[in-house]
Amino acid sequence: MNEQxxxxxxxxxxxxxxxxxxxxxxxxxxxxxxxxxxxxxAYDNEEDYVNASIDALHIIIDQVGGIxxxxxxxxxxPNGNFYTGSIDFAPNLPWAHDHSVPLAKMFSERLGGIPxxxxxxxxxxxxxxxxxxxxxxxxxxxxxxxxxxxGSGIICNGQxxxxxxxxxxxxxxxxxxxxxxxxxxxxxxxxxxxxxxATGVARTAREFLExxxxxxxxxxxxxxxxxxxxxxxxxxKGDKLALEIYEFTGELLGEACxxxxxxxxxxxxxxxxxxxKAGDLLMKPLVRSYNEHVLKIYKGKxxxxxxxxxxxxxxxxxxSAVGWDL
Amino acid sequence: MNEQxxxxxxxxxxxxxxxxxxxxxxxxxxxxxxxxxxxxxAYDNEEDYVNASIDALHIIIDQVGGIxxxxxxxxxxPNGNFYTGSIDFAPNLPWAHDHSVPLAKMFSERLGGIPxxxxxxxxxxxxxxxxxxxxxxxxxxxxxxxxxxxGSGIICNGQxxxxxxxxxxxxxxxxxxxxxxxxxxxxxxxxxxxxxxATGVARTAREFLExxxxxxxxxxxxxxxxxxxxxxxxxxKGDKLALEIYEFTGELLGEACxxxxxxxxxxxxxxxxxxxKAGDLLMKPLVRSYNEHVLKIYKGKxxxxxxxxxxxxxxxxxxSAVGWDL
Numbered sequence: 001m002n003e004q005x006x007x008x009x010x011x012x013x014x015x016x017x018x019x020x021x022x023x024x025x026x027x028x029x030x031x032x033x034x035x036x037x038x039x040x041x042a043y044d045n046e047e048d049y050v051n052a053s054i055d056a057l058h059i060i061i062d063q064v065g066g067i068x069x070x071x072x073x074x075x076x077x078p079n080g081n082f083y084t085g086s087i088d089f090a091p092n093l094p095w096a097h098d099h100s101v102p103l104a105k106m107f108s109e110r111l112g113g114i115p116x117x118x119x120x121x122x123x124x125x126x127x128x129x130x131x132x133x134x135x136x137x138x139x140x141x142x143x144x145x146x147x148x149x150x151g152s153g154i155i156c157n158g159q160x161x162x163x164x165x166x167x168x169x170x171x172x173x174x175x176x177x178x179x180x181x182x183x184x185x186x187x188x189x190x191x192x193x194x195x196x197x198a199t200g201v202a203r204t205a206r207e208f209l210e211x212x213x214x215x216x217x218x219x220x221x222x223x224x225x226x227x228x229x230x231x232x233x234x235x236x237k238g239d240k241l242a243l244e245i246y247e248f249t250g251e252l253l254g255e256a257c258x259x260x261x262x263x264x265x266x267x268x269x270x271x272x273x274x275x276x277k278a279g280d281l282l283m284k285p286l287v288r289s290y291n292e293h294v295l296k297i298y299k300g301k302x303x304x305x306x307x308x309x310x311x312x313x314x315x316x317x318x319x320s321a322v323g324w325d326l
Numbered sequence: 327m328n329e330q331x332x333x334x335x336x337x338x339x340x341x342x343x344x345x346x347x348x349x350x351x352x353x354x355x356x357x358x359x360x361x362x363x364x365x366x367x368a369y370d371n372e373e374d375y376v377n378a379s380i381d382a383l384h385i386i387i388d389q390v391g392g393i394x395x396x397x398x399x400x401x402x403x404p405n406g407n408f409y410t411g412s413i414d415f416a417p418n419l420p421w422a423h424d425h426s427v428p429l430a431k432m433f434s435e436r437l438g439g440i441p442x443x444x445x446x447x448x449x450x451x452x453x454x455x456x457x458x459x460x461x462x463x464x465x466x467x468x469x470x471x472x473x474x475x476x477g478s479g480i481i482c483n484g485q486x487x488x489x490x491x492x493x494x495x496x497x498x499x500x501x502x503x504x505x506x507x508x509x510x511x512x513x514x515x516x517x518x519x520x521x522x523x524a525t526g527v528a529r530t531a532r533e534f535l536e537x538x539x540x541x542x543x544x545x546x547x548x549x550x551x552x553x554x555x556x557x558x559x560x561x562x563k564g565d566k567l568a569l570e571i572y573e574f575t576g577e578l579l580g581e582a583c584x585x586x587x588x589x590x591x592x593x594x595x596x597x598x599x600x601x602x603k604a605g606d607l608l609m610k611p612l613v614r615s616y617n618e619h620v621l622k623i624y625k626g627k628x629x630x631x632x633x634x635x636x637x638x639x640x641x642x643x644x645x646s647a648v649g650w651d652l
Contacts, residue, residue, distance in 0.1 A: 140490040140494075156482050156485075156489070157482075157485050157487070157488075161483070163482070163590050164593035164627070165591055165627060166591075168482075168588075168589065168591035169591075170623070171589065173588050173621045174588050175581070176504065177504070178502065178503070178504075178581060179503075186621055188619070188621070258501070259500045259501055262499050262500050263494065263500075263586070264487055264489050265488075265489025265490055265491055266490060267490035293501070295512055296512065297493050298493065301491060
């Protein structure tokens, strides 16, 4: 830790989600020293949102000894733009859905001018893994978040790949089934996230239930109500159809990762998000499929890792890591 | 140009191909001051190959004022490994097909210890475009070489993406048709290069001739003898089937580039190689298909460029650029 870090030993992390905005004050080892939260959607405009955030933050900043102890702030947010520090047209945020909000600048001005960096949530997760998590010390890895959708953050040569417009790393929208793929929310068909997200698993369940007669615990449910968690619970009880659903999901994700390897030949793929709770149900077919599908020169090389950051704090840690990286 | 460059104004480039090894002495503007060549396969072992190379090089080095004028050497070679400076198990090189040849070190020792960098041909082409070519000043672009096979070199944040093992950037082996794809030389099916290389175009021609009755100039030929050049000549005469073959090729390549955009959101795709001689026949359907298939946030952003480096010297320039980049 250098002298400046010793005097300013903390960064603020903000995990700005569609529902909650969680703040944490984090030290260089990834220990959360104080935390607080506000409701993201309870505000009509960005000024009110920032005012409420600053009120909440002052309390936890005082707990760690005041703003003098804070080096920087990092924000992970949907549609966050690292180059401009703004949130651009985020469909799920009432105060940012129809314009661009210069959130990094607004926070910096209200926090005595400390540097504030903002990036999207998947990129923040990748930086978090590199600084505090299972990818510590790695220069080349791909982070894939498997939640409601599929997000990604790509690290090459020890740097985040932002691309020409900060919009790089949308691997959830790689088209994995170019012929007769599933319709995606993005308006196209066959995107990875229509198969390998939590909602993708639920879609697979409905498809498999319809096209087969295999008995299954899932048949006791209204097909529209089935979630990936239900599938995972059934699979853990040995339900054959549920196991097939995870086989299919892992198989397709492994095939996709095999294609990603040709791009950046990563040392590891790191997975995070709700779907990873299925553990080996997902990871075993994934790794097997990867090694079956990948070009020979890459075979058996990449590690497949689950994020070891605690789920509830990982997003805040990821956001805070952006602060260390400024 | 800094002082050292003023005193050592040249680099040597070696384009080490399966048939010819072409040497050039190049200045910082990409002007080739002297050039020579030897036959790559005329030697039984690497010592004989390097001896013959040094004999040929001495003549052109003397032409530019001696080894004191040379800053470095860059080599572009099949299976070239930038991290180790060796050529590893290159199937087409009689003196390197069954072992690893530390070629960079061998040349450096014979050239008074100047730095020698070695990378594969597609990466050399990408660095060449960044230093002398159409990608000058770009920090994020993807170079795709469309020859007998499909190669690629990826630049992110102004740096070559080598990955964890220097084997990144094999986009010719992205599987673009996961279901019933064409068999590929790599042992898998559906790789991009089975469709969008010179040999891929010839395969498409044979497929299209067989499955349709459309009259075509190509029917006058023995199907096994058809090359991509024949298809291009027929298409330029307005041959309907030949035009459809290029439509299909461009369509598929555009679809693939749309997927690549999700990875690194490049400022440009730069194309090089025999197939690009077809010009608009390939590029128009390619750009149209890209914009049809790409995720909305990337639409209309990337440039599609043809390498402006002279075909016969581009590979030598690319190799020499590796020398400037050391």
